[in-house]
Amino acid sequence: MRNLIQFLIKKPLVLLFAVAVIVFGGVYSGLHMPVDLFPNLEVPVVNIITHLPAAASEDIELLISRPIEDQMRTIPQAKRVASTSVQGISQITVEFSWGTTVSDARQLVQAKLARLRNILPAGVNPRLENIGTTLQEVIGYIVYGGSDLVTLRNIVQYDLSSQLMDVEGVSSVDVLGGDKRAFNIKIKPEILSNLHLTVNDITAILRKNNATVTVGYLDRSSREYLIRGDGRLKTLDDIRSLPIISDSEKSVLLSSIAEVSEGRAPKHYTVRGDGIDAVAFVVRKQPGASTINVVRSVEAKMTELKSLLPNGTKIKKYYDQSEIIAESRNAIFYNMLTGAVLAVLVLYFFLGSLRPTLIVAVTIPISILAALAVMGLSGLSLNMITMTALTLAIGMIVDDAIVVAENIYRKRLKGLNEIEATIQGTAEIAGPDASGTFTTVAAFVPLILVTGLASLFAKPFGLTISAALLASLILSLTFVPVLLSKTASLVPHSDFAGKRLLDLLNRLTQRTLKYSFSHKRRVLCVTILFLSLAGLAGFMGKANVLPPIDEGAILIEYVMPPGTSLCESNRIGDKLDRIALAQPDVDCLYRRTGSSETGYQIEGVNKGELVIKLKPKTQRKCSAAEIMSALKQSYSQFNGVVFLYHQPTQEKIDESFSGLPALFGVTIYGTDMDTLVSLGNKVEAILAKDPAIANIVNNTKVKSPEINVRLDYPKLAQYGTKAEDVLAVLKSSQFGLEATQIIRQREEVAVIVKMATSKTTDLEQLKQLPIITANGEIIPLDRVADVQISHVPASITRLNGQREITLMAEVNGSITSTVSRLREQFNSIELPKGYSIDFTGQYKTLIETVKEMLFVFIAAIALIYLIMVMQFHSWLQPIIIVCTIPLSLVGAIIALFVTGQGIDVSVAMGVVTLIGISVNNAIVLLDYSNRLIASGKTVEESLLSAASVRLRPILMTAATTIFALVPTAIG
Numbered sequence: 019m020r021n022l023i024q025f026l027i028k029k030p031l032v033l034l035f036a037v038a039v040i041v042f043g044g045v046y047s048g049l050h051m052p053v054d055l056f057p058n059l060e061v062p063v064v065n066i067i068t069h070l071p072a073a074a075s076e077d078i079e080l081l082i083s084r085p086i087e088d089q090m091r092t093i094p095q096a097k098r099v100a101s102t103s104v105q106g107i108s109q110i111t112v113e114f115s116w117g118t119t120v121s122d123a124r125q126l127v128q129a130k131l132a133r134l135r136n137i138l139p140a141g142v143n144p145r146l147e148n149i150g151t152t153l154q155e156v157i158g159y160i161v162y163g164g165s166d167l168v169t170l171r172n173i174v175q176y177d178l179s180s181q182l183m184d185v186e187g188v189s190s191v192d193v194l195g196g197d198k199r200a201f202n203i204k205i206k207p208e209i210l211s212n213l214h215l216t217v218n219d220i221t222a223i224l225r226k227n228n229a230t231v232t233v234g235y236l237d238r239s240s241r242e243y244l245i246r247g248d249g250r251l252k253t254l255d256d257i258r259s260l261p262i263i264s265d266s267e268k269s270v271l272l273s274s275i276a277e278v279s280e281g282r283a284p285k286h287y288t289v290r291g292d293g294i295d296a297v298a299f300v301v302r303k304q305p306g307a308s309t310i311n312v313v314r315s316v317e318a319k320m321t322e323l324k325s326l327l328p329n330g331t332k333i334k335k336y337y338d339q340s341e342i343i344a345e346s347r348n349a350i351f352y353n354m355l356t357g358a359v360l361a362v363l364v365l366y367f368f369l370g371s372l373r374p375t376l377i378v379a380v381t382i383p384i385s386i387l388a389a390l391a392v393m394g395l396s397g398l399s400l401n402m403i404t405m406t407a408l409t410l411a412i413g414m415i416v417d418d419a420i421v422v423a424e425n426i427y428r429k430r431l432k433g434l435n436e437i438e439a440t441i442q443g444t445a446e447i448a449g450p451d452a453s454g455t456f457t458t459v460a461a462f463v464p465l466i467l468v469t470g471l472a473s474l475f476a477k478p479f480g481l482t483i484s485a486a487l488l489a490s491l492i493l494s495l496t497f498v499p500v501l502l503s504k505t506a507s508l509v510p511h512s513d514f515a516g517k518r519l520l521d522l523l524n525r526l527t528q529r530t531l532k533y534s535f536s537h538k539r540r541v542l543c544v545t546i547l548f549l550s551l552a553g554l555a556g557f558m559g560k561a562n563v564l565p566p567i568d569e570g571a572i573l574i575e576y577v578m579p580p581g582t583s584l585c586e587s588n589r590i591g592d593k594l595d596r597i598a599l600a601q602p603d604v605d606c607l608y609r610r611t612g613s614s615e616t617g618y619q620i621e622g623v624n625k626g627e628l629v630i631k632l633k634p635k636t637q638r639k640c641s642a643a644e645i646m647s648a649l650k651q652s653y654s655q656f657n658g659v660v661f662l663y664h665q666p667t668q669e670k671i672d673e674s675f676s677g678l679p680a681l682f683g684v685t686i687y688g689t690d691m692d693t694l695v696s697l698g699n700k701v702e703a704i705l706a707k708d709p710a711i712a713n714i715v716n717n718t719k720v721k722s723p724e725i726n727v728r729l730d731y732p733k734l735a736q737y738g739t740k741a742e743d744v745l746a747v748l749k750s751s752q753f754g755l756e757a758t759q760i761i762r763q764r765e766e767v768a769v770i771v772k773m774a775t776s777k778t779t780d781l782e783q784l785k786q787l788p789i790i791t792a793n794g795e796i797i798p799l800d801r802v803a804d805v806q807i808s809h810v811p812a813s814i815t816r817l818n819g820q821r822e823i824t825l826m827a828e829v830n831g832s833i834t835s836t837v838s839r840l841r842e843q844f845n846s847i848e849l850p851k852g853y854s855i856d857f858t859g860q861y862k863t864l865i866e867t868v869k870e871m872l873f874v875f876i877a878a879i880a881l882i883y884l885i886m887v888m889q890f891h892s893w894l895q896p897i898i899i900v901c902t903i904p905l906s907l908v909g910a911i912i913a914l915f916v917t918g919q920g921i922d923v924s925v926a927m928g929v930v931t932l933i934g935i936s937v938n939n940a941i942v943l944l945d946y947s948n949r950l951i952a953s954g955k956t957v958e959e960s961l962l963s964a965a966s967v968r969l970r971p972i973l974m975t976a977a978t979t980i981f982a983l984v985p986t987a988i989g
Contacts, residue, residue, distance in 0.1 A: 044387025047394025062114035160291030164331030171196025187307035195289025221757035287612030313340035357982035388489035413982025418494035454938035464877035555915035580812030603638035683859030738792030906936035
């Protein structure tokens with residue numbers, strides 16, 4: 019070490035060049051690094067979403083969910099396959115083993131889906147979704163007013179979307195709501211009967227005539243002409259002029275037997291903006307693209323495109339992920355700067371001299387730039403995790419420089435010149451200084467082996483902070499000594515405020531230590547007491563997977579009983595809209611009731627989703643949590659409606675990780691649905707009695723009503739009627755039967771055939787639906803079918819091929835103590851053979867994360883212990899230091915409990931960091947004590963002397979870390 023310091027003192031330009039390279043690399047990486055909310059979340063979970071409109075949950079299970087589920091279970095890497103079948107929608111969640119990339123997982127799923135192409139019902143199109151696709155939704159708009167919903171949707175879909183797709187970094191634009199144009203053909207059953215035609219005959223004629231064909235080429239005058247036959251339908255007049263019966267004398271045109279008009283395509287969901295029917299669109303970014311850059315480009319493009327909208331049209335932004343990122347980034351940068359200034363002021367206070375303070379302080383920006391350079395080389399982004407790591411590093415990266423500078427300062431006080439003091443002081447402290455840093459870095463080494471959710475956040479955090487700490491260690495042993503060797507006036511005045519405070523604290527420390535040495539049992543009892551209090555606080559505290567943040571938006575899901583109509587859901591939704599819009603801090607509101615047939619959403623019409631965009635923090639009086647609390651109170655008046663409260667981005671992550679939008683769920687596994695429902699009611703009764711449980715959602719409590727039209731095949735044969743014709747009449751009497759599509763430049767227009775019958779409002783009317791027989795006679799539907807009302811499960815869920823039901827709830831307080839209490843009560847339920855109860859939702863993810871982090875803690879302590887063994891050449895002394903680690907956690911756990919902060923992944927990473935830095939002071943203290951013991955002093959004398967000598971560096975390192983984090987802690 020001496021030789022290195024001597025070399026650098028003689029040739030400082032070598033060091034200057036190295037620092038310049040670090041600074042350039044850090045600045046370049048910082049300017050070109052993408053900015054995102056979270057690190058690249060490569061969670062190997064794929065959701066397969068399939069729509070089959072109007073199909074019952076049992077049909078969805080049999081026709082879609084089970085075939086897909088069976089195929090997915092044959093994938094070797096798939097460790098969990100769950101399915102949910104509700105009316106019209108199937109969702110299969112495939113969880114792969116950690117280590118499987120998302121792209122590989124999607125390819126495996128797509129390969130299995132290809133085998134089902136001829137097995138799944140015609141027309142269904144499974145769509146894949148994962149956490150990447152949900153978090154890539156970076157900005158959303160609502161458009162309403164100014165024109166009809168068909169015009170608005172066409173402008174958004176064909177003008178705005180196509181232009182936005184040209185924006186760099188944009189992957190796709192999803193459009194919801196509005197209306198689609200349709201050409202409706204209404205035919206009276208009596209006319210069809212007279213012509214001996216069926217609805218299927220009409221649709222077949224429309225489909226066959228709406229065609230184009232290429233027949234060949236014609237050579238003419240050395241040019242080649244393509245010959246194309248075009249029979250495509252283009253206008254309403256084309257449809258009206260279509261011959262239904264072609265006979266030179268008795269030709270029948272469609273217009274003579276049907277009413278042909280322009281209308282709207284049927285849809286079974288609603289989108290509202292600020293309480294008005296609207297069109298909504300969401301922009302997704304490409305993987306790896308910077309969220310802030312993409313959103314800024316989209317907003318700039320939207321400013322240009324507003325002229326395409328009709329006069330009076332309002333367009334509002336209801337979701338903007340970049341706002342969360344920019345706000346977090348600005349707050350973190352402000353906290354970093356403020357923390358750095360406070361750390362420098364603390365240094366000056368204790369050192370009492372400006373030059374050494376500035377020398378130590380300059381290591382902060384250089385270390386941060388070095389960390390940015392390493393992040394750039396590692397492919398990391400600037401996100402909440404890495405920026406938090408940099409903020410935490412601000413106070414820690416000066417620790418090494420402080421220890422070295424303070425030791426050189428002591429050597430100067432003994433009369434050594436600046437060169438000799440620098441060489442001796444650096445060489446003497448290099449060992450314990452390096453050991454202290456290595457113990458901190460060692461705490462993050464086990465993260466390399468961690469899998470699961472914890473690894474996604476802990477690895478970038480650990481790499482970032484480790485890079486900064488290692489850079490600070492290198493600078494403290496090279497850069498700082500060289501600069502201090504060039505400073506002749508290092509020794510400050512003997513009387514200054516910091517020195518007087520140190521003298522006072524030194525006297526108090528000496529008294530406290532002497533008292534502790536003579537009252538060891540009392541000290542031990544107090545220690546055990548505080549450890550017990552910390553353990554109790556940790557057990558009773560709240561727990562989450564991810565830390566809550568104020569996103570500037572609120573997402574509220576409302577769930578009504580299964581079987582609730584779209585009209586009733588909208589009626590309640592309109593009331594919810596008005597209550598939310600009455601809040602003065604609300605900027606705009608987006609609501610969706612039900613799900614689009616082509617989207618990723620899986621809610622039925624009994625469920626709705628409100629995204630409430632709040633005004634910027636500087637313009638509102640209340641926080642997101644306070645507004646959410648006010649809405650909870652207002653919405654409590656709606657009996658029979660269950661509400662789930664989230665924030666938009668948080669909900670996307672939660673649901674992608676666990677498959678449930680709730681932290682807590684109770685799942686019952688078994689084979690018979692009726693038995694599962696009965697057990698579910700018993701579980702719900704136990705949950706309802708627990709004071710910590712609220713907002714219980716039991717989707718099996720109320721079954722969904724349906725009218726089952728069961729065809730009677732002998733009767734069909736008797737009347738000479740085909741099953742397909744009866745089913746076509748059924749469909750054409752309700753939604754209508756889509757015969758074909760007219761392709762235009764800007765839109766696709768569905769041609770829909772409907773029976774011109776009175777609107778069916780009750781069961782008897784449905785039974786009288788006219789059916790045309792083979793001889794042209796019209797008979798009621800109930801002649802050839804049995805029409806009955808039945809009640810079926812609103813949703814059918816399965817896990818790894820076994821049926822299950824899940825009850826969701828919110829937990830107030832400690833989730834671990836609640837689970838422990840409920841587990842005992844569930845033992846009172848008699849379970850049939852083959853049935854079981856388990857806790858699921860994010861709670862399961864939380865428990866897995868806790869197990870992973872416990873492994874990290876134990877492995878980190880083991881590595882730290884081995885490093886100290888090498889430092890002290892003793893197996894016993896490091897054990898003494900390791901025993902201080904739990905004591906350092908006491909204050910942190912109690913502080914979290916007192917302030918009401920939950921334990922989550924960010925807290926776990928803070929604990930890992932604390933494990934590393936908690937032993938630093940002990941290493942410095944014990945190293946000096948060993949030197950004094952070796953010189954002949956007693957153990958007690960050595961410890962008292964070491965505490966006095968090392969008080970300054972210990973206080974300075976602790977104070978700089980604490981003050982650097984104060985802005986973040988109170989921000």
